[in-house]
Amino acid sequence: MTTESTGTSATADSILSEQPLDVVVLGAGISGIGAAHYLTTEHPGKSFVILESRDSIGGTWDLFRYPGIRSDSDLNTFGYEFKPWRDPQAIADAPRILDYLREAVAEDRLESKIAFNRRAVSADWSEAEQLWTLTVKHNDTGETSEVKTRWVFAGTGYYNYDEGFTPEFAGSDDFAGQIVHPQHWPEDLDYRGKKVVVIGSGATAVTLVPSMAGDAAHVTMLQRTPTYVIPLPREDAISNALKKTLGAERGYRLSRQKNIFQQKLVYQFCQRYPSVARRVIRASNAALLPRDYDLDTHFNPPYNPWDQRLCVVPDGDLFKAIKKGTASIETGRIKRFVADGIELESGQVLEADIIVTATGLNLQLFGGMELSRDGEPIDLSETVAYRGVMLSGVPNWVLAIGYTNSSWTLKIGLLCEYFCRMLTHMDQGGYSSVRPVADPGMETRPLLDFGAGYVKRALDRLPKQGTQSPWTMTMAVSADVKQLRKGEVDDAFLDYRKVAATVDA
Incomplete structure (x- = not known):
């Protein structure tokens, strides 16, 4: 309908x-x-x-x-x-x-x-x-x-x-490629075989990166500070089993109560035991990333879990893309846009054909x-x-x-x-x-x-x-x-x- x-x-x-x-x-x-x-x-x-x-x-x-x-x-x-x-x-x-x-x-x-x-x-x-x-x-x-x-x-x-949040980036007029905000995604945007840099580390960025990685030449998530990212199954096996066994309505009610309790438990655990929660999240990330991956730089936020919203990645798709090599994460501050990408304060230049400013909403x-x-x-x-x-x-x-x-x-x-x-x-x-x-x-x-x-x-x-x-x-x-x-x-x-x-x- x-x-x-x-x-x-x-x-x-x-x-x-x-x-x-x-x-x-x-x-x-x-x-x-x-x-x-x-x-x-x-x-x-x-x-x-x-x-x-x-x-x-x-x-x-x-x-x-x-x-x-x-x-x-x-x-x-x-x-x-x-x-x-x-x-x-x-x-x-x-x-x-x-x-x-x-x-x-x-x-x-x-x-x-x-x-x-x-x-x-x-x-x-x-x-x-x-x-x-x-x-x-x-x-x-x-x-x-x-x-x-x-x-x-x-x-x-x-x-x-009507309008998302995009900071003022020095040199944005010098960039020879296309700049896109997720809130105004062009229907005809063709990123196949192109280098893409996604600026941001929130829910939109961690969704975009693995979704584009299969078709783009490479996708880089550029973050100023890391975010807590947790993998969850796309399908809830227990809830689906409850609905199949007990019927859609009763199974849904029980699934709902189960997940409300889980959400409360996770939130309270993170608030009461932030150092333990940090170690648990870190271990889940490490298990899905290459053995020598730099967790301290890219997955070590300067705040405690749930001081900001946790980012969920279904079936660990972001980690899979990183492990496969079709996506990567860079952590650093932007100095300016240049003709062929983004120059960081460190002097590193991230090459890009398309820059996606997943920098948030107003x-x-x-x-x-x-x-x-x-x-x-x-x-x-x-x-x-x-x-x-x-x-x-x-x-x-x-x-x-x-x-x-x-x-x-x-x-x-x-x-x-x-x-x-x-x-x-x-x-x-x-x-x-x-x-x-x-x-x-x-x-x-x-x-x-x-x-x-x-x-x-x-x-x-x-x-x-x-x-x-x-x-x-x-x-x-x-x-x-x-x-x-x-x-x-x-x-x-x-x-x-x-x-x-x-x-x-």
């Missing part, structure tokens, strides 16, 4: 004509599709539409087209709790994930709820109306329109999907939308996350950010459950809005307590988190089961209001 469109379906248009809507979901990626499922099943009477800025569903998994694109989490946890992952691949490639998302859309009959080629560029909350007014740009025509809604579910993730909440309240801009950096679901002082707005130390979707499912329980409470109490209220003197820390460069570059623009519940961005499934699945939806930190209430904007 393919869910694509060159415009907006008639049914989505008819939904948009009956304003105000109950909920507008931003983005038809894995978060937005998940939110739509919960709304459909838990609140079938509520009106909602998904605004998707592109002409197809899938978000990340449809946007990125570079060779080998795949998940770096296992799909038994990255998949939805409500929909079993049936494919034998656990570390799955993008086409399989897209098929899964298309099935989810079809099963919930969401095609008619998706308005394609529409990007919300701003949102203003009216205290008098108790409504959001979204200014929506029609990407196919350039026109704008307004959409009024009671709630916004921002399933846009936290990346800028963080951007809500697709770059401007938020305001009665016309007054909302400064996101002055807000504090509540349960990782809402932001202080921002009414009827869901912040959909998944885990950074585990599968993204595990968090999204739990916050969708909390959102739906909150909607039920509001219906029962006759409330029109709710907003978290934070103590102005609360001690805060960065929203994402994570050492990655793309996080550090954006900290001054992001909301904060507190140091105590419910103002922390919990990164543990067990804690979120308690606070989101079972926690109160009406506590001392939530300000519920009704339309008739006199409010102070």
